[in-house]
Amino acid sequence: MAYAAFRSIGAYVPEKILTNKELTSMVDTSDEWITKRTGIKERHIAAKDEYTSDLGMKAAQKAIQRSGIALEDIDMVVCATISPDYFCMPSTATIISTKLGLKNATAFDISAACTGFVYSLSIAKAFIESGMKKNVLIIGAEKLSAITDYSDRGTCILFGDGAGAAVISATEDKSEAIIDVHTGADGEYADLLMTPNGGSGSAHDSLEEEAGSCFMQMKGNETFKVAVRTLTKDVKEILADNNLTGNDIKHFVPHQANYRIIKAVGDALKLREEQVVLTVAKYGNTSGASIPMAINDVYESGELKAGELMLLDAFGGGLTWGSALVPFSPKK
């Protein structure tokens, strides 16, 4: 049987930085409020002519180069994004695929908001274990600044741009395999986090006057409570299902939405501070890109070693959630 191995990681952040201090000239807020409530100090913002596919392509190039796998052997590209280059088509994955120089790889986007990378991981795992694909490039890429309302202090302080990518490959060595991925969703909570306009659910003639509602809208406080409850339950379940405890985890890599959510889940698992990966201060919430960007930070700091076990968890619009137990398994 083929197993799926997490071979490599890469990430890219755009150059421009938007600090909390700069936000105070745009909305009624303060560095102190943002830092205390979210842990965020700054976020990166893509240039006007820099698209989500450009961010994704740069992250993917690094991941492929670090994987030791030839570009032409990538047979599928999955891009998780809620800020695609184009609203319906072509998919951002097909654009990234072509920018990379791939010719015949299957390519498609998935929409699972901040849980997108975990969902992509489950897709890559399933395709590889079924024998349908051998080397799957998964990407989380977001230009959230394009769908952020910079007059809404409840959301604009949270989000940033960036991309991360990983290569998942077939292996016969079970010790290298992704152990488990959990995913779930509950549309009952759809209105907590949404872009209410611009889809088939809204009339064409309202688009112009309601252009602002193509931006993200969020009920932050309710989202916060559901996030802590759902994530805590999910990570406890995935550990129990696999007869593991928090002590078996080397790196806990949560979706980077809010320091207080991460802390609450880490505390519930009784994790030590050094197990918890935190990048929210410098990148903000980059939705589907946040987990691979955080893994890349650990990798580039030299702290991610072959065989070390990562626990990923994410939560986002939909609502969606997911978690994964993933050993880092670079090609030997």
Ligand code: COA
């Ligand atoms: N600066 C200053 N004050 C702000 C503010 C800002 N940027 N945003 C909101 N406030 C105010 C509110 O207006 C409110 O004022 P009031 O008490 O006079 O009515 C007060 O701060 C508290 O608002 P509340 O929304 O209850 O704050 P909070 O502690 O829940 O923090 C978030 C707000 C958005 C930081 C927090 O709810 C959060 O992070 N939620 C989860 C978001 C998330 O993770 N989303 C993505 C999921 S992937």
